[in-house]
Amino acid sequence: MKKDTKKIAVIDYGAGNIGSVVNALVKLGYQPTVTDSVSVILKSDAVFLPGVGAGRDTMQSLQASGMTAAVLKLVELRRPLFAICVGMQVLLSSTEEDGEHRCLGIIPGKVRRLPQGLKVPHMGWNQVRQVVSHPVFNSIPDNTDFYFVHSYYAHPADSSAVAAVTEYGIEFCSMLIKDNLFATQFHPEKSGEPGLTMYSNFLKHALS
Amino acid sequence: MVKGTSFTNLRDAGDPVEQAAFYYREGADELVFLDIGATPEARNTMVNVVEKVARQVFVPLCVGGGLRTIDDMRRMLQAGADKVSINTAAVQNPGLLREGAAIFGRQCMVLAVDARRSDNENAAGWEVCTHGGRKPTGINVLKWIEEAVGLGAGEILLTSWDADGHRAGYDNELNRAVSELVAVPVIASGGAGTLEHLYQALAFGRADAVLAASIFHYREYSIRQTKEYLAAKGIPVRLQ
Numbered sequence: 001m002k003k004d005t006k007k008i009a010v011i012d013y014g015a016g017n018i019g020s021v022v023n024a025l026v027k028l029g030y031q032p033t034v035t036d037s038v039s040v041i042l043k044s045d046a047v048f049l050p051g052v053g054a055g056r057d058t059m060q061s062l063q064a065s066g067m068t069a070a071v072l073k074l075v076e077l078r079r080p081l082f083a084i085c086v087g088m089q090v091l092l093s094s095t096e097e098d099g100e101h102r103c104l105g106i107i108p109g110k111v112r113r114l115p116q117g118l119k120v121p122h123m124g125w126n127q128v129r130q131v132v133s134h135p136v137f138n139s140i141p142d143n144t145d146f147y148f149v150h151s152y153y154a155h156p157a158d159s160s161a162v163a164a165v166t167e168y169g170i171e172f173c174s175m176l177i178k179d180n181l182f183a184t185q186f187h188p189e190k191s192g193e194p195g196l197t198m199y200s201n202f203l204k205h206a207l208s
Numbered sequence: 209m210v211k212g213t214s215f216t217n218l219r220d221a222g223d224p225v226e227q228a229a230f231y232y233r234e235g236a237d238e239l240v241f242l243d244i245g246a247t248p249e250a251r252n253t254m255v256n257v258v259e260k261v262a263r264q265v266f267v268p269l270c271v272g273g274g275l276r277t278i279d280d281m282r283r284m285l286q287a288g289a290d291k292v293s294i295n296t297a298a299v300q301n302p303g304l305l306r307e308g309a310a311i312f313g314r315q316c317m318v319l320a321v322d323a324r325r326s327d328n329e330n331a332a333g334w335e336v337c338t339h340g341g342r343k344p345t346g347i348n349v350l351k352w353i354e355e356a357v358g359l360g361a362g363e364i365l366l367t368s369w370d371a372d373g374h375r376a377g378y379d380n381e382l383n384r385a386v387s388e389l390v391a392v393p394v395i396a397s398g399g400a401g402t403l404e405h406l407y408q409a410l411a412f413g414r415a416d417a418v419l420a421a422s423i424f425h426y427r428e429y430s431i432r433q434t435k436e437y438l439a440a441k442g443i444p445v446r447l448q
Binding site: 145 | 232235237262263264266267268286287288290313314315362363391392393416417446448
């Protein structure tokens with residue numbers, strides 16, 4: 001399949017590391033569209049939801065830009081979606097960042113602050129232990145280091161969607177997979193070759 | 209726990225884009241561009257460099273040395289930098305740290321500190337120097353760093369002006385004092401001449417990461433060799 005015949009969207013909601021995600025996809029030979037158009041997003045074959053910063057602000061930006069409905073629809077349609085960092089966190093029911101705030105509720109559970117005692121934000125490379133077997137991990141050895149920047153983490157109510165875990169003071173869920181929804185707390189686009197491999201695996205899986 | 213080691217400073221590198229790609233392929237965990245120059249021309253050049261580097265390097269990029277305003281920072285971040293480092297501008301206007309952290313997030317805001325050992329009464333221990341290390345300020349390094357972290361600095365790039373360029377090891381008393389003082393990552397810089405020096409800064413200086421320029425620039429050691437050395441000494445490093 002030719003890479004340029006498939007439509008890949010990167011959701012632009014006025015925040016996040018959009019450029020880095022786009023650069024990674026271009027490096028892999030794809031031609032992603034950066035968009036805030038709901039109709040373009042819903043017509044795409046695979047969608048990326050980037051994120052950097054605070055969960056509450058991200059939710060507000062998503063709502064203000066009309067992207068909340070788009071993301072919910074994508075999940076309902078089981079359209080391949082890859083959410084990154086805060087993009088992962090907003091998938092849960094609520095976040096305790098700056099008080100208690102409702103999130104998308106796609107994955108039941110809460111977003112909690114990393115425990116006291118360690119340096120927060122958790123910023124740097126850390127090991128990702130795979131707890132499920134999935135083509136998205138093809139050619140990525142277990143316990144490979146990925147790059148993290150976050151102060152909060154997703155705590156799903158049950159472990160059914162937990163695909164990988166990482167230890168930083170506590171063991172937390174660093175990757176979720178549910179049907180065609182993929183979400184990482186780490187930044188594959190900043191994680192060197194293993195990160196590019198993960199995006200490549202996701203797109204091969206999503207577009208096949 | 210130490211995770212992530214900043215290995216590269218492209219201070220005197222030839223073609224920065226080529227150098228960055230080389231270090232990325234070698235396994236650098238993060239790239240730091242410093243001393244980019246304070247003139248508008250130099251900053252424009254740097255924006256182009258960052259854009260090109262970001263298209264082929266997929267590890268975090270930090271840019272600093274000449275950034276004065278929120279707008280300067282925004283341009284670098286939009287060009288593809290993940291973090292910006294400020295030094296003199298923050299000393300002159302500490303509010304810049306708070307403003308930058310509010311807009312970009314504190315994970316973006318790196319405070320670069322040039323520290324020099326001092327007998328100055330107010331700055332007992334180490335004194336902050338600005339303007340590329342040339343200008344002593346009379347400000348105490350530990351007090352400044354504590355204040356800056358309170359304002360919004362998310363990481364400290366700590367250069368010992370006494371050790372820098374001597375290749376006789378980092379100032380690990382300084383590294384340790386700062387690492388134990390603040391709850392944000394500290395990158396030790398200045399003084400690396402051997403791999404043992406890097407190990408000492410991580411193990412005894414308690415730095416979260418080490419930055420080294422000349423030992424890589426002159427190809428005395430490869431990044432892989434360095435990481436293997438550190439791993440053998442029990443420092444967690446990323447090997448791929």
